[in-house]
Amino acid sequence: MIRVAAKNSVDALLNALRRRGYTCIGPCIRDGAIVYEEIRSEHDLPIGHTDEQEGGLYRLKKRDDEARFGYTVGPQSWKRFLFPPSTMLMTARRTADGFTAEAPPDPPPRYAFVGVRACDLNAIEVQDRTFLKGPYVDPTYKTRREGAFIVVVNCGQAGRTCFCTSMGTGPKAKAGYDLALTEILEDGRHEFLVEAGSERGHEVAAELSTRPASQDDTDAAQRMVDRAVAQMGRSMDTTDIKHLLYRNLEHPRWENVAARCLSCANCTMVCPTCFCSTVEEVTDLTGDHSERWRRWDSCFTADHSYIHGGSVRPTTLSRYRQWMTHKLATWIDQFDVSGCVGCGRCITWCPVGIDITEEVRAIRETDGGKGH
Amino acid sequence: MFHIEPMLPSPFRVVKNRKETQDTRTLELASATGGDVPSWRPGQFMMLYVFGAGEIPISIAGDPARREAITHTVRAVGPVSRAICQAKPGSAIGVRGPFGSAWPTDRYEQHDIVLVAGGIGLAPLRPAIYAIMANRSRYGRVLLLAGSRTPDIFLYRREVDRWRRRDIEVRLTVDAAAKDWTNSVGPVTTLIPRAEFDVKRSAAFIVGPEIMMRFVVQALAQRGMSLDHMFLSMERNMKCAVGFCGHCQLGPAFICKNGPVFSFSQLEPWLSIRDM
């Protein structure tokens, strides 16, 4: 089902979702960035704003139109809702002869994600493989993921750190969404192409005021996507990338990047597929109640690999290499897919602008180089 | 594939807590709700939980045929392991698991088996000894080469005679000893050149400090054994035991779900890179 909705249809969409009990999460501006929070009306959206991104640079700028979704991606991804930064796994209570342990009582809200980019939809599917498709299933992720309603917004522009086309993840989402919007902005025209990707997407779309899409409409939407493809700021040659990295684990380039990397962990925080976490027990002052909390962790921390009095990866070099080879190579052996979706966040949010595409290029150009 | 509640420990009760050495104890745990313990395979581990203190991975060290209790040998090196070592009979310990991969005893029937243990590494090998003894005729020569720092801290000393009676050749060696020790003195690698087994029809199960395991693998390879038939039990920082937290990775392998038992040839490319 393909239809066309007016430019101000987001309110009707949010209402239709809220009527079904969804908490709508979408983009809004806060602290100089476009972040994902609960939105109640289209006025919460970053209307008429875009983002300018480069290695180590992120700025918001005004557009000369009223695009609702005229930016690429901000520092956050949907993992903050599916795999929350901090979540309680268990409560435990001391009893006369031991303890009892229980899963936390409150079920999370049902989320509707409004404004999911194709790269981020792929990232969700990558994290699905970690948390849902292995021998164990994470109940926290499962509940949130199964309940989530996904409204993709295909990209009509690409940023200077974007490379989804290299990773085969965008700019147009192919499947896995309930609804997909493409914001058509050309020659004074401003409308949304609306495509349903599921039964429930279809039902929600039926509550919007729409007209059937013509060939002209779908062509216009395609031109938006083509523009994003043309603007793509970075590229990565992924030819046999797993073996390329496997045979270059001692390449001198690692020393080069290690001299620049601050081990600050920003890249892992903003990456939509990174899933490392740590687990902590927290007791109250009486000592009779205990909670187990999971919170985001990063392979860049010094004690991530701590065992028997020391870290297996004690240097920035070893930790940067761990992150990059995991993301682009060992992830493929683990999950049959790359861990990278080409969103470019790690490039943008690295304080020193380390560029994962450039690191791959440098290694490829001198493939087989050895360290000392 | 199965769906378990991956993050909730079940309450178990300490049935016995026996001192092995100054800092090591062997505990037997039974389900607090009665009934059998979950079935498990030699080489696997449990996450043991002390209320309010935390959870740590500990290899299961007992007889897999035993249904009423599980055995763990624990060394007190941190707050949780110390608390476990101090847990009196009757007290509660949370148990989550079993997790991980097992020693491939089934795959090596009709073969000679060389078990090489260093220090507390004997604990995760002990279940394999039980499994082999339960079906002794299915295997050829079975050797246990065990190393320890000094004679007084050898684990399970009293069981050695029982193992020998079941036709397992046991050779003990220590790093240093005093007058009354008539077994070997020297690293466990020195027991390998003259160990009698068929190098072309055998498997080795190796557990100990990583340095020791590397040298043992070299010594076995020098005898002519293939790296494919050498199995190690690995350790890394582990928080969740179910492949979610990411801490225990070595290359593409998660020690918690792809291991802790690995064939050496599987790990070799990753172990040979420094700081991997």
Add this chain to the structure above:
Amino acid sequence: MEKDIDALLADHLFFKDMDASHRALIAGCGKNVVFKAGEFLAQSNTPANEFFAIRHGRVSIEIHSAGRGPLLIQTLDAGDIAGWSWLFPPYRWKFDARAIEPVRAIRFDGACLRGKCERDPAMGYDFMKRFAQVFMQRLEASRLQLLDIYGNVPH
């Protein structure tokens, strides 16, 4: 009845694949010996003019410490060689070598063998290569023991 020394050496690991004429020469310096459990093959700070090829039984290399008794450094078994101080001046044993169970060995006259190695460099070189391997193996073992890998120091 004493078995021919040369034939015994042919079965001994240290002399494996040695040229037959070299081995025969060395056998001329050898003699069968037997030790009861507890007997010393050699004691520290005594003249070192011999070494032993162990054929059967276990020997411990140890050092005596006042108050603590003997400290065992390494044990040797059938196929091993005990004693290298005879190779170089001052020709004095540094450690004790004690049979900790009944031991059968071949004792070699050090002075005799040193002379033969000087006169036949090819044999001397082969012999030294084999000894160098023994040093290497003992050093490797000692290093592993030094690392104290099972100890409280984390590894």
